[in-house]
Amino acid sequence: MNSRSLDGRTRVYGVVGHPVAHSLSPAMHNAAFSELEINAIYVAFPSTPEQVSRMIEGVRAMNVSGVNVTVPHKSAVLPFLDEVTPLAQKVGAVNTIRNDQGRLVGTNTDVGGFLRSLESLEVQVPQARIALLGAGGSARALLVGLADAGASRIWICNRTTERARQLIHEFQEQFPGTDLQVAELEALHAEPWDLLVNTTTVGMEHPESPVDLHAFQEVRYLADIIYKPAQTLLLQQAEQLRIPSINGLGMLLYQGAEAFTFWTGLKAPTGVMRDALLSRLQDSPPTRSR
Ligand code: ATR
Numbered sequence: 001m002n003s004r005s006l007d008g009r010t011r012v013y014g015v016v017g018h019p020v021a022h023s024l025s026p027a028m029h030n031a032a033f034s035e036l037e038i039n040a041i042y043v044a045f046p047s048t049p050e051q052v053s054r055m056i057e058g059v060r061a062m063n064v065s066g067v068n069v070t071v072p073h074k075s076a077v078l079p080f081l082d083e084v085t086p087l088a089q090k091v092g093a094v095n096t097i098r099n100d101q102g103r104l105v106g107t108n109t110d111v112g113g114f115l116r117s118l119e120s121l122e123v124q125v126p127q128a129r130i131a132l133l134g135a136g137g138s139a140r141a142l143l144v145g146l147a148d149a150g151a152s153r154i155w156i157c158n159r160t161t162e163r164a165r166q167l168i169h170e171f172q173e174q175f176p177g178t179d180l181q182v183a184e185l186e187a188l189h190a191e192p193w194d195l196l197v198n199t200t201t202v203g204m205e206h207p208e209s210p211v212d213l214h215a216f217q218e219v220r221y222l223a224d225i226i227y228k229p230a231q232t233l234l235l236q237q238a239e240q241l242r243i244p245s246i247n248g249l250g251m252l253l254y255q256g257a258e259a260f261t262f263w264t265g266l267k268a269p270t271g272v273m274r275d276a277l278l279s280r281l282q283d284s285p286p287t288r289s290r
Contacts (some may be wrong), residue, residue, distance in 0.1 A: 004033065004034055004037075004039070004041075004178075006039075006041060007039070009039055009225070010039050010040060010041055011038075011039065011040040011041075011065040012040070012041055012042075012043070012062070012063075012064050012065060013029060013040060013041070013042040013043075013064070013065055013066045013067065013263065014026075014044060014045045014064065014067050014068070015043075015044050015045065015067065015068040015069075015070055016044075016045045016047050016055055016067050016068070016069055016070070016073060016258050017044075017046070017047070017069065017070035017071055017072070017073060018046055018047060018048050018049065018071070018072060019046060019222070019277075020044040020045070020046050020070065021044065021046070021270075022284050022285055022287070023044055023070065023195075024119075024252065024254055024276075024277050024280050024281065024284060025042065025256060026042050026043060026044055026200060027276040027277065027279070027280045028252075028253070028256045028271075028273045028277050029042035029128065029256065029259075029260065030042050030201065030276075031161075031272045031273055031275070031276035032256075032268055032269050032270075032273050033107055033242050034272075034273065035269040035272045036072070036264075036266060038264065038266075038271060040065065043180075043231050044173070045067070046215075047073070048056050048152025049072055049073070049076065050075045052073055052077060052080070053080055054193050055073075055102065055224075056077060056080040056081070057080075059097065059099060059104065060099070060102055060104065061268055062098060063099065063102075063108075065098075065099050065263065066098045066099055066259075066263040067097050068095055068096055068097075068164055068256075068259055069094055069096070069097060069106075070095065070250040070290075071137075071290060072078065073265075074093040074094060074095055075092055075093050075094075075137075077094050077097070077106065077191065078092070078093075078094055078106065079269065080104075081097065081104045081105065081106040082103045082104050082105065083103065083104070083105045083106070084105075084106045084107075084282070085105070085106070085107040085108070087090055087107065087108050087111060087144070087148075088106055088107050088108035088146075090144050090174070090266050091108050091110075091111060091140060091141045091144045092140070093107055093108055093110075093137060093140070093229045094106035094107065094108055094139060095107075095110050095255065096108070096109050096255075096258075096262055096263075098262055101239075102171070105264060109214065109254075109255040109256075109258035109259045109262065110138075110141045110251070110255045110289065110290075111141050111142070111144060111145035111148075111234055112145070112165055112254065112255070112258045113236075113250075113251045113252070113253070113254035113255030113256070113257070113258055113289070114141070114142055114145055114223075114251045114254075114255075114289070115145050115149060116250070116254040116257075116258075117223070117246055117248075117249075117251045117253070117254055118171065118195075118221075118223065118246070118282055120246060120250065121195075121221045121223070121245075121246060122242050122244075123194055123195050123220070123221045124194075125146060125147060125149040125150060125151055125181075125195075126150035126151070127150065127152045128146075128151045128152065128194040128198075129151075129153040129191070129192065129194050130146055130151050130153065130154045130155075130193065130194065130195045131151060131154075131155050131156070131157065131183070131193045131195070131196045131197070131201065131219075132146075132154055132156045132157070132189075132197050133157055133158070133196070133197065133198045133199060133200050133210050133211065134156075134158055134198065134199035134200035135156055135158035135160070135163040135164040135166075135167050136163075136199065136200075136290075137290060138199040138225055138288070138289065139156065139158075139167065139199040139250065139290045140167060142197060142225075143156070143171060143180075144171070145173040146197075147171065147178045147180070148172075148175075148177075148256055150177070152177075152178065152179060153178065153179040153181075154179070154180050154181075154247070155179075155181045155182070155183040155187070155188060155191070156168060156180075156181070156182055156183065157182075157183050157184065157185055157187075157188055158182075158200075159200075161176060161182060161184075164182045164286075165182050166207065168181065168182055185211065185246050185279055188216065189215045189216050189217060191217065192217055192218035192220075193216070193218060193219045194220050194221065195219075195220065195221045195222070195223065196211075196213075196219045196221075196222045196223075197222075197223045197224075197225070198210055198211075198218070198222075198223070198224040198225065198226070198232075198234055199225055201226075201288065203226055203232035203233055203234055204226050204228075204229075204232070204286045204287065204288055205231050205286055207232075208233060208235060209233040209234045211285055212233070212237070213237040213238060213241055213243070214237070214241070218241055219241075219263060220243070220244075221233070221243065221244050222235070222238045222244070222245040222246075223245065223247075224245070224246075224247050224248065225248035225251055225288045225289045225290070226247060226248050226286075226287075226288040227247050227248035227249040227251075227281070227287065227288060227289065228281060228284055228285070228286050228287050228288075229286065230247055230281075231247065232247070235247060248288050248289040249274075249277065249278075249281075251289040252277065252289045253270060253277060254270075255272050255289070256268070256273060257270050257273060260273075
């Protein structure tokens with residue numbers, strides 16, 4: 001528990017989703033509020049899919065200052081907001097809402113969070129050739145972010161090919177400068193990649209890898225959005241092959257930092273936020289940024 005005193009002026013923030021009991025966001029944001037001596041608190045608001053519209057009305061009616069939105073509401077909240085940033089519109093998902101005196105503005109900080117986490121790898125996203133594993137909501141957000149940032153090629157490989165095809169079909173016209181394609185695993189093996197990104201859940205619950213890195217002609221950098229376990233089998237392979245890599249903790253941290261700034265206008269204290277995440281991570285179930 002933090003030692004801030006709460007009073008009649010305390011601003012309330014939170015995370016809405018289902019389930020949210022294991023969310024690491026309360027620890028991360030309360031640490032930031034404490035550090036900057038901001039009179040605010042961040043809590044978890046469990047809400048089922050049927051409750052989405054009433055949950056949003058609750059945010060307005062109770063004058064909640066801001067919320068993060070997580071699974072399964074990220075797309076469902078869009079119609080209920082007063083404004084949605086162009087990026088969140090493009091992704092079709094909102095993970096952060098700010099209450100501007102009753103006017104609810106939604107944005108997506110997952111994209112920026114992921115791109116910022118890549119900075120530690122020194123990969124140059126503009127002109128990069130990127131292989132993306134998976135075609136769910138996380139892949140969708142990352143595809144938009146990476147294509148928007150100027151990747152020259154993004155090939156998507158997914159267990160269910162049709163899902164990858166739909167994703168490509170939806171975005172091909174929006175990103176004419178990026179070579180967007182559905183790819184079989186064998187095709188990925190045969191090409192050189194600046195960055196390989198795993199957005200699947202493979203490796204989270206069991207020690208298995210979505211691909212065998214040894215089979216690839218060339219992978220320069222690797223990102224796995226799983227952060228528990230901290231080192232998946234895929235990341236272990238990367239280490240063996242001396243491929244610089246990151247797990248999903250940076251994405252989690254920096255999406256939180258960007259949300260914090262969106263709400264408060266202040267630079268986020270990422271050091272204490274990271275410490276708070278790391279200290280709570282031990283007790284949390286296997287999970288990934290999504
Ligand atoms: P999110 O929206 O959080 O990204 P999701 O929509 O559940 O999550 O997507 C999970 C991803 O992991 C999908 O790409 C899924 O592949 P399918 O589209 O074929 O379901 C992938 N995935 C999950 N389990 C998998 C497995 N055992 N092998 C390969 N891919 C798997």
